[in-house]
Amino acid sequence: MRFLFLGDLVGRSGRTAVFDRLPGLVSDFRLDFVVVNGENAAGGFGITEEIFEAAREAGADVVTTGNHVWDQREALEFSTRHDRFLRPANFPPGTPGFGSGLFEARNGARVLVANVMGRAFMSPDLDDPFRCASDIVGNCPLGVAADAVIFDFHAEATSEKQCFGHFLDGRASVVIGTHTHVPTADHQILPGGTAYQSDAGMCGDYDSSLGMEKEEPLNRFVTKVPRGRFEAAQGPATICGLAVEISDRTGLAEKVAPLRLGPRLEETTPSFWN
Numbered sequence: 001m002r003f004l005f006l007g008d009l010v011g012r013s014g015r016t017a018v019f020d021r022l023p024g025l026v027s028d029f030r031l032d033f034v035v036v037n038g039e040n041a042a043g044g045f046g047i048t049e050e051i052f053e054a055a056r057e058a059g060a061d062v063v064t065t066g067n068h069v070w071d072q073r074e075a076l077e078f079s080t081r082h083d084r085f086l087r088p089a090n091f092p093p094g095t096p097g098f099g100s101g102l103f104e105a106r107n108g109a110r111v112l113v114a115n116v117m118g119r120a121f122m123s124p125d126l127d128d129p130f131r132c133a134s135d136i137v138g139n140c141p142l143g144v145a146a147d148a149v150i151f152d153f154h155a156e157a158t159s160e161k162q163c164f165g166h167f168l169d170g171r172a173s174v175v176i177g178t179h180t181h182v183p184t185a186d187h188q189i190l191p192g193g194t195a196y197q198s199d200a201g202m203c204g205d206y207d208s209s210l211g212m213e214k215e216e217p218l219n220r221f222v223t224k225v226p227r228g229r230f231e232a233a234q235g236p237a238t239i240c241g242l243a244v245e246i247s248d249r250t251g252l253a254e255k256v257a258p259l260r261l262g263p264r265l266e267e268t269t270p271s272f273w274n
Contacts (some may be wrong), residue, residue, distance in 0.1 A: 001109050001148055001248060002273065003013035004259065005176050006241035007183070008066075009041040010204030010211030011232025015051060017239055018203050019058040026059040029243075033105040035113055035150060039065035039179045040121040045083070046071030049078040052085050059236045061103060062086060064115040066154030066179055067122060069097075076078060082158060086269045088117035089153060090132040092179070100136050102146060107246070109147040112140045118155025118164070118179075130167055137171045142251045148173040149251065155179055158198050165196040173246045173253055176200050183240045183258060183265070193252030201240030206264040208233035238262025243270035 009015045038047045047083055055063050055151050062084045063223050069087040079085055079097030089099020099255050100114035114136045116129045142149045149172040153164050161177040167177050170192025183201025204211035212230045245255035257270035
């Protein structure tokens with residue numbers, strides 16, 4: 001199975017780049033399943049139903065989120081209507097929306113996708129992500145109820161992300177980190193067969209501070225006095241994500257490589273799909 005994950009969409013620049021390029025990526029690479037993190041798609045803060053539906057139309061099978069999931073208040077309402085829109089599964093019981101789901105890929109495979117948020121340096125402080133993840137895979141085990149298992153782990157601390165990957169090694173096809181908006185160079189297949197990367201990076205303008213116009217963040221570091229709001233940077237976006245070849249037999253990763261397309265970072269595409 002050919003799986004592609006795209007990191008956090010940031011603002012109009014990021015979502016426009018993804019919506020323009022993703023249909024061609026699905027076609028050219030013959031992708032079976034695509035997950036996109038959309039929690040910063042609406043001006044850098046949250047996501048609207050219109051943007052979610054546009055992501056789906058562009059080729060995203062599932063849209064995940066994170067700590068900004070409720071920044072656009074309409075998400076509290078539309079999250080209950082769309083099972084392919086995921087908020088972190090470790091929100092307390094009774095929270096609107098879905099934290100995981102089982103979906104059919106283009107090749108007919110059963111794909112479990114789960115969105116879980118870390119706790120180190122994160123707000124709000126949600127339930128234990130490790131126990132939550134264990135419950136999810138326990139209820140829908142790889143190779144039994146699911147042909148592939150994908151986790152978007154939205155977290156700040158690299159140590160927590162790495163431990164989360166090792167915790168699920170052999171029980172998940174892919175564990176991909178999001179939230180920090182900078183692509184890490186540690187894409188690998190863990191000893192048990194799980195594809196892992198600490199952070200997929202963002203899909204946005206990298207001439208910025210994590211996708212935000214750099215002047216106000218810089219001002220706050222220098223003066224400690226806010227002068228305005230954070231605004232999403234509007235320059236040309238670079239698309240960043242992770243490509244994974246998943247075994248149809250075992251559901252574990254066989255190949256993994258980064259994807260980067262755009263003007264500011266060195267471009268790369270997975271050689272095993274070319």
